[in-house]
Amino acid sequence: MLHVDLEISIHAHGPRRMRADVPRGRILALFGPSGGGKTTLLRALAGFHPARGTLSWDGRDILSEPVEARPFAWMPQAPSLFPHWTLRRQLVEARPARTADARLDALVTTLGLQELLERPGRGLSGGQQQRGELARALARDPDVLLLDEPFSALDAPTRGMVGTWLRELLRSEGRSMVMASHDWSDVESWADEVILLDEGQTVAQGDPGTLFSSPPNWPAARLMGFERQIGPRVLHPDLAEWAAPHRCPVVLIGVVSDVSPHGAGHRVTLTCDDGTTVRASVPRGTTRPMMDSRVEIGFHAPEVEVMNGPRNPPAAPGSRSQSF
Amino acid sequence: MRSGTSASRVAPALLIVVFGILLLAPALVLLVYGIHDWGLIPPGTLRPLGITSIGASALALLITAAFGLPLAWYLSTLPRRLRFLAEGLLAVPLLLPPLVVGLTLAFLLGPESLTHLAWTNTFWGLVTAEVYEAAPYFVFVAWAGFGGVPLLYREVARSLGWRPWRVFSRVVLPLASPNLAVGAAMAWSRAIGAFGAPLVVSYHPQGLPVGLWVVLEEFGLPQALPLALLLVIVALPLPIGALVWSRHAAR
Known part of the structure; x- marks a missing residue:
């Protein structure tokens, strides 16, 4: 060993x-x-x-x-x-x-x-x-x-x-x-x-x-690709659920503001009613939503155990957090 | 319009031809008159001059490589701030006029000197003078060669379990060899063409350059030109071979 x-x-x-x-x-x-x-x-x-x-x-x-x-x-x-x-x-x-x-x-x-x-x-x-x-x-x-x-x-x-x-x-x-x-x-x-x-x-x-299914803190979640936090839950684009959104702990409603190819499928940017944006992956085989259409997306969003990490405030999506 | 265009094409071509002739003229003169006057070489001078020159220069090259290789390798491992200092120190023998080097060597190697070597006017005096003229060139070029071997290769070789000597002989030396060949070529050219320092340190036995000068003084230009051709014939093959090989190896 x-x-x-x-x-x-x-x-x-x-x-x-x-x-x-x-x-x-x-x-x-x-x-x-x-x-x-x-x-x-x-x-x-x-x-x-x-x-x-x-x-x-x-x-x-x-x-x-x-x-x-x-x-x-x-x-x-x-x-x-x-x-x-x-x-x-x-x-x-x-x-x-x-x-x-x-x-x-x-x-x-x-x-x-x-x-x-x-x-x-x-x-x-x-x-x-x-x-x-x-x-x-x-x-x-x-x-x-x-x-x-x-x-x-x-x-x-x-x-x-x-x-x-x-x-x-x-x-x-x-x-x-x-x-x-x-x-x-x-x-x-x-x-x-x-x-x-x-x-x-x-x-x-x-x-x-x-670690991925239960991120211990926000900095760890951010490193693993979680982009957004809502309350104690964190959102990852790959954990979006299109077929039955209401079975998920987090459901977001908004307008599709961008659709781009991503891997075998697509990635959608959703602009929510409060002006915030969130990204969600559309797997291959799932119908790609139209631009400017209004959609509901569910997220299988795990809760982080320590919200802010030891010394780290939650970061806004897309921004880099301070040193941890 | 048409004549202007042709003039703009002809003028540079003419310039190149004129410059070419000017640059190559000495070599042509040497070749033509050297061969033509070959029989005028004073009897009894050719063999001793040639043998002394080749022998002394070959030894000078060996000594330069034996001391220069480890020194260049050591210099390439120096931290950056010391490198500048080392460059300065190494530039001193490189930049000193050869005649000055000869005077100081004569002072150091003479029978009355501190060393009591009595090497002035001996074969070893000639070799020493040639080493001093050649070594700085070799060390500078070899240093650049060693410095150009990426650290990554040395690290990977060590992580394969290789001891330092194996890393050096299998990885560093082969990768630096094109530079080492160029350095050796330059050192050989400097050694066999050395005139200033040997003139003072070793008037006898004479190498080709000093012998050439003596023949010129005593007999004249027609007798000296064939010896100059001989010097070129002796001096060139090794550097040309080394340069060709290093270009091939660097590919």
């Missing part, structure tokens, strides 16, 4: 505390906006950024060890395949003596890299690099994978395939993973636990599904 209890100094935000236990086979996600401190925390775990406290793997202290001695593989956000080597050489050089050829072959096949093996790093596209880097990180045979936005350059089908495969691999081989992501769908899909970060500060921590 990876045990983390660190105080990390984050540029411009001061010292921040990170605490987590990541058992073998589990995935911890660091989630938050760009500049939220995810990368710095990941770099601190890898050993590239100073940290104080405890960092251990199966009881073995690793904080005092240099980067190269830690049982980690780190994959940065920027493309990092060595430009002068073929992909094959990168994998072979990353492999410790104990890693069998069959394992490398399996990595190459699963990640669809067979055709790219003889190409140099500088000749690969963003998505190809990302798959190559993932293969190289796994070829190193690490106990813990530290991945910074590992799926950002992958197309949707590849992302799903790679994520599912990686999750299974971690479970079957007993490795742990810490990944940074700014995409909540990645977190929901793959992570067992998530730390919601804002300005380096842990705003909430726990199971992604539980």
